[in-house]
Amino acid sequence: MTLKNKLSIENAVELARIEERISKMKAIELWNSGELDKMSAGTFQSLAKIHKVLFNEIYDFAGKIRSVNISKGNFRFASAIYLNEVVAAVETMPQSTFNEIIAKYVEMNIAHPFREGNGRSMRLWLDQILKSEIQKVVDWSQVDKNLYLQAMERSPINDSEIKNLLFNALTDKIEDREIFMKGLDASYFYENYFAYRSQDLLK
Secondary structure, three states: OOOOOOOOOOOHHHHHHHHHHHHHHHHHHHHHHOHHHHOOOOOHHHHHHHHHHHHOOOOOOOOOOOOOOOEEOOEEOOOHHHHHHHHHHHHOOOOOOHHHHHHHHHHHHHHOOOOOOHHHHHHHHHHHHHHHHHOOEEOHHHOOHHHHHHHHHHOOOOOHHHHHHHHOOEEOOOOOHHHHHHHHHHHHHHHHHHHHHOOOOOO
8 A cells, every 4th residue: 555645656665765765855954954953842833844844745744634543553543533632732741851751752653643754753853852851862873673663562551661762872962963864764664664564544
């Protein structure tokens, strides 16, 4: 199953490859422009803007809250009918400490506000909050991808595992573009691991 896209690509593997390339290019532009630092850290408006920048050339729904229900594996994300309320509630969660920030990240992941591209957008959003609040970011090259997948799958029940994993990968190199870009590499694996394992988008 291939999502309808502006590029008229019908092959899912090809779409994933092009999506990765374009989103990385747009992320670099976002970094170089300084716009990321001007956004209000932790707001849905900032997350939506990040998503729109990364995916506007690919999808009509870039930056727009989803109107369909989706699931990955055996987990169903927040129902579309309640999504505006859920996102608003997550936005008001505290974010002054590392534990609070990761708890907020986990809840936004459960909401999964966009039709596609949540992982990449939310990693940049997470690092934006960490940078703003505790002057740290995650060095995603230090995060084992398989352990991350397992921790995120279990995080709706217990977020201690993902907190420990990300805490051990924190760095104070908050102005390093290479570290910033590593989040896109890791999240590409995360999103498409599920997409190819079970294409169970709900109508």
